[in-house]
Amino acid sequence: MNTERVPFGDLAREYRELKAEIDVAVARVLASGWFVLGPEVEAFERTFAGWLGVRHVVGVASGTEAIALALMAEGVGPGDEVITVAHTAVPTISAITQVGAIPRFVDIDPATCLMDVGQVEAAITPSTRAIVPVHLYGQCVDMDPLLAIAERHGLPVIEDCAQATGATCGGHNAGSIGRMGCFSFYPSKNLGCYGDGGAVSTNDDALAERLRMLRNYGQSKRYHHDIKGINSRLDEMQAAILSAKLPHVAAWNDRRKAIAVRYREGLANSGLMLPVEREAGGHVYHLFVVRSDRREAIMQAAAESGVQTLIHYPIPAHCQKAYLDLGYAEGRLPNTERVAAQVFSLPMYPQLTDAEVQRVIDAVVNAGHV
Numbered sequence: 001m002n003t004e005r006v007p008f009g010d011l012a013r014e015y016r017e018l019k020a021e022i023d024v025a026v027a028r029v030l031a032s033g034w035f036v037l038g039p040e041v042e043a044f045e046r047t048f049a050g051w052l053g054v055r056h057v058v059g060v061a062s063g064t065e066a067i068a069l070a071l072m073a074e075g076v077g078p079g080d081e082v083i084t085v086a087h088t089a090v091p092t093i094s095a096i097t098q099v100g101a102i103p104r105f106v107d108i109d110p111a112t113c114l115m116d117v118g119q120v121e122a123a124i125t126p127s128t129r130a131i132v133p134v135h136l137y138g139q140c141v142d143m144d145p146l147l148a149i150a151e152r153h154g155l156p157v158i159e160d161c162a163q164a165t166g167a168t169c170g171g172h173n174a175g176s177i178g179r180m181g182c183f184s185f186y187p188s189k190n191l192g193c194y195g196d197g198g199a200v201s202t203n204d205d206a207l208a209e210r211l212r213m214l215r216n217y218g219q220s221k222r223y224h225h226d227i228k229g230i231n232s233r234l235d236e237m238q239a240a241i242l243s244a245k246l247p248h249v250a251a252w253n254d255r256r257k258a259i260a261v262r263y264r265e266g267l268a269n270s271g272l273m274l275p276v277e278r279e280a281g282g283h284v285y286h287l288f289v290v291r292s293d294r295r296e297a298i299m300q301a302a303a304e305s306g307v308q309t310l311i312h313y314p315i316p317a318h319c320q321k322a323y324l325d326l327g328y329a330e331g332r333l334p335n336t337e338r339v340a341a342q343v344f345s346l347p348m349y350p351q352l353t354d355a356e357v358q359r360v361i362d363a364v365v366n367a368g369h370v
């Protein structure tokens with residue numbers, strides 16, 4: 001038996017694959033002597049907007065701040081309520097509380113682990129100011145019914161696309177469907193930089209203008225601060241790296257999908273619950289998340305055969321110490337809580353070899369018999 005480790009992620013492999021292009025991009029920025037908000041950021045914003053099919057992209061410092069800035073651009077602030085899910089990366093929630101707003105949670109669909117759109121309307125109150133669907137694991141929330149509800153109530157939909165670069169819903173790219181889309185370029189995301197970075201996408205000219213001011217101390221032009229802003233900028237180095245990587249994202253996402261097909265075949269009789277794809281398709285497998293009531297035993301046995309797995313996410317936001325004050329008692333979001341106790345993620349990145357994918361399958365299948 002081959003006992004070589006299969007790590008959960010390995011970004012050095014990606015760098016080796018693209019070393020020539022990345023090194024040229026980084027050297028170009030160093031030689032330019034210009035490091036924050038400049039031609040590299042503008043070029044990336046333009047190219048990424050074209051790639052997504054939107055009018056504007058505004059580069060910011062992280063995915064968390066992309067969401068916070070989108071909320072600020074909509075005027076969401078202290079005391080306002082924002083509807084989202086508790087089964088997400090906690091930064092979704094950090095962004096909402098960063099602007100002083102109150103997260104209000106709806107449960108998830110237990111099949112897809114995505115926002116149960118059917119629960120959104122009942123969660124709307126006179127204080128609701130925005131809805132933040134999370135396209136978790138690389139798959140879009142069912143956007144058509146959500147947009148219909150939002151329109152009926154005059155609420156903006158701000159998409160959390162941090163795990164969904166390249167995902168589609170009804171033929172439209174994640175981030176081009178709601179009022180704004182929020183992207184993270186954290187290194188392990190489907191499009192990642194080599195540090196922190198993020199972006200907001202929108203088709204609305206006025207919102208884009210506002211976002212450009214908000215990310216840069218509220219300046220309309222140098223030394224003219226028209227609104228109260230923050231410092232949340234994408235830097236030139238990260239933008240140059242992103243421009244070098246963007247042309248590869250479609251092929252990388254195809255490779256993720258091909259790995260998902262192999263996992264599905266290899267694990268069909270494993271007893272694990274496999275990820276459910278919405279009929280609309282468009283999943284880009286940021287993560288390949290399976291479920292089992294014997295999660296801990298299987299993860300442990302897989303680790304012993306050298307296959308690293310992780311949990312996304314073990315503790316839902318409403319059960320985190322920081323957010324107990326939101327008043328969601330355990331039991332309030334039963335699907336969220338059940339799913340959080342069952343999920344675990346298999347290695348999923350474009351540079352995984354077929355042999356490694358097979359080793360993961362073998363390890364997990366054998367672990368299932370333990």
Ligand SMILES: *Cc1c(COP(=O)(O)O)cnc(C)c1O
Pocket residue numbers: 062063064065088089091092134136160162163183184185186196197198
């Ligand atoms: C990664 C992530 C974020 C936060 O992005 P950062 O760039 O790390 O701030 C927000 N939401 C989700 C769903 C994420 O996966």
